[in-house]
Amino acid sequence: MLRFYYRSRIWQARRSFFMRILVTGGAGFLGSHICEKLLARSDEVICVDNFFTGSRRNVHHLLSNPNFELIRHDVTFPLFLEADRIFNMACPASPIHYQHDPVQTTKTSVLGAINMLGMAKRLKIPILQASTSEIYGDPEVHPQDESYWGKVNPIGPRSCYDEGKRCAETLFFDYHRQHGIAIKVARIFNTYGPRMRPDDGRVVSNFIVQALRNEPITLYGDGSQSRSFCYVDDLVDGLIRLMDSPANVTGPLNLGRDEEFTVGELATIIKDITGSRSDIHLHPLPTDDPRQRRPDISAAKATLGWEPKTPLRLGLERTIAYFEAIMRNEETGNLAA
Numbered sequence: 602m603l604r605f606y607y608r609s610r611i612w613q614a615r616r617s618f619f620m621r622i623l624v625t626g627g628a629g630f631l632g633s634h635i636c637e638k639l640l641a642r643s644d645e646v647i648c649v650d651n652f653f654t655g656s657r658r659n660v661h662h663l664l665s666n667p668n669f670e671l672i673r674h675d676v677t678f679p680l681f682l683e684a685d686r687i688f689n690m691a692c693p694a695s696p697i698h699y700q701h702d703p704v705q706t707t708k709t710s711v712l713g714a715i716n717m718l719g720m721a722k723r724l725k726i727p728i729l730q731a732s733t734s735e736i737y738g739d740p741e742v743h744p745q746d747e748s749y750w751g752k753v754n755p756i757g758p759r760s761c762y763d764e765g766k767r768c769a770e771t772l773f774f775d776y777h778r779q780h781g782i783a784i785k786v787a788r789i790f791n792t793y794g795p796r797m798r799p800d801d802g803r804v805v806s807n808f809i810v811q812a813l814r815n816e817p818i819t820l821y822g823d824g825s826q827s828r829s830f831c832y833v834d835d836l837v838d839g840l841i842r843l844m845d846s847p848a849n850v851t852g853p854l855n856l857g858r859d860e861e862f863t864v865g866e867l868a869t870i871i872k873d874i875t876g877s878r879s880d881i882h883l884h885p886l887p888t889d890d891p892r893q894r895r896p897d898i899s900a901a902k903a904t905l906g907w908e909p910k911t912p913l914r915l916g917l918e919r920t921i922a923y924f925e926a927i928m929r930n931e932e933t934g935n936l937a938a
Contacts, residue, residue, distance in 0.1 A: 626691035628655030697802030703761035710765030790857025794833030824865025832916035
């Protein structure tokens, strides 16, 4: 115990020389981009992931960086490390993955938040929670701003993710009020870009993979339900700006692109970029699937000076190029570890 005390005191003394940042879920889609961005500005990064949806391939290019450390760990169990900041990104984010093991999904959101908040409390450091637009459920207010409490089914097939994230937000604000923890809460809207998994079941990756294979594009509902799609580089910039913001900026803040497209329009754009011969096949809308989703980002604009810059078509072109390379490598067996 005494040894651990002295080690912590030594770490406190070293903090003024460099920034060491823990990213849970760091080998995932968003987490890997955060790790990359932080390393680019000379931070040290500890990437923690249990590789349920994350992939070593996402961070393979970072392993040779002496400022990068990769640890396999499940955040539902306590973790004892030293850091200056925490990005808590760990949790499956696509329905096909979070519904695969809904109990574990809830544990990841709730126990993961408790464990990371406990670390932040012990170290007296800021912590950012990756929350989600799913806390608004199938909204009755459009667009959604941060004052809206949402319309969520607490016992539906999506509730393991929706209610898990809502509980995590509760924990963050209770730790802030009760223990003075410096918190940041970001409500992330639909994000896309390179390093999405081809099999994650989200609309952008589904449409791209099907279009590239000239397979029928699976469109749920009549195509009129709308979403707002934010390119990953813009989203990560918003997350880092939020973490770097003054201590009194706790959020929650909506982060996403405030431009709305129907999923039918998205399918048409992807077909056009890929030159696909795919037909569009309509299927019933899944239970509790939101019909409209668009963020009001006026608070993020005013507080962080942030707004997305990447047009949808440009972001899709970059994402499609990534998927083309992935599929080509899968065909040739040339896969990174």
